[in-house]
Amino acid sequence: MRIRASVAVVTGALALSALAVPAAQADGGSGDTRITKVVVDGDNKVAISTSGLKTIKVSVTATDNSGIKQADSFTLDGPGYGFASTGKPTCTVVNATTSTCTASVKVDPKVDFLSNSNAGRWYVDAWIDANDGDYIWKEKAGSFLFQRASKLTADATPEPVKKGKTITVTGTLTRANWETLKYGGYASQPVKLQFRKKGSSAYKTLKTIKTDSKGKLRTTTKATADGYYRYSFAGNSATSAVDSKADFVDVK
Known part of the structure; x- marks a missing residue:
């Protein structure tokens, strides 16, 4: 299921997810089942541009003395009524007691109802079943940043230049606007000017x-x-971090 940011659609999405998730809707469980790690897209940061399909990978590692049997679809919740649900996770055995369950959800800014208010910290809710009937249901089992992608340019002049003379470096910082599907200037943001010697x-x-x-x-x-x-x-x-392409200056 893809992200649905409008209130009316989110209500329906949440209702559908409730049919798939057992009755308890608060943290709970039985026995010794525990979630030990949650990773989203490798570094818990997801940058979404203004076009192109983005696959978000969610991995949840869990442990139980009997081993892990399965996981239900993970749900992702964020600001601005952001909501998404992954497909059915595939669980891979790490050892006799531990498995990592992985699933994904696809986001396309051109067809999904993204608003700029959806950017920020999102949370992963997870239900894990163990082989002996134990289970754990945990809201906010992990978190990640759902970010507007950014672009940055740099142009150093003059080229070449005499040693000791002044170099002027210009550039532009822009970020994705999910509502207009265009990049726009990002005002009042701190940006570092950096230099790497040849x-x-x-x-x-x-x-x-x-x-x-x-x-x-x-x-x-x-x-x-x-x-x-x-x-x-x-x-x-x-908003995602970004470095501009480097501009080489020859000093005479």
Whole structure:
């Protein structure tokens, strides 16, 4: 089931999920069954653009002294009445007592009812059955960030430049608007100007500046050596982190 963000549709989705999940709707269980780990998309961050189908992978690791039998579909809940339900999980045995159950849900910003208010921290609810009849039902068993994808550019001029002269670095930070299906400027955000000397593998932060009302960036620095300039945005709970492509400057 795909994400349904409008109130009317969410109500229906929740009602349908209630048919598939046993009666208890609060944390509970029996015996020694425990959920030990929840991972979403590898790093618990999901960035959604303005187009393209995105498959979100959810993995729940659980343990019981008799081993794990199965898991019901995982439900995902987020801000702005965000809701999604995975397909039936496949459980893979880790050892005699532990299994990791994995399932996925597909999100397409062009056909799903995403609103910008859906961005932020989402939670995974999970029901796990053990081989001996024990079970665990846990709301908010894990969490992840459901983020608006971002883009960042950088352009350093002049090229080439004399050593000690001023370099101007411009750029733009934009992020996905799920309601217009376009990218728009992201205002008042801290962005780092970074430099990597030719022959080095590490970037050094030169300064931090903020984007203007249209997401634009502009700052200056002194040319010291041949190297690469880029902007770097750390992201936040609602917007993904991003680094611009590096722009090489030849210093004469």
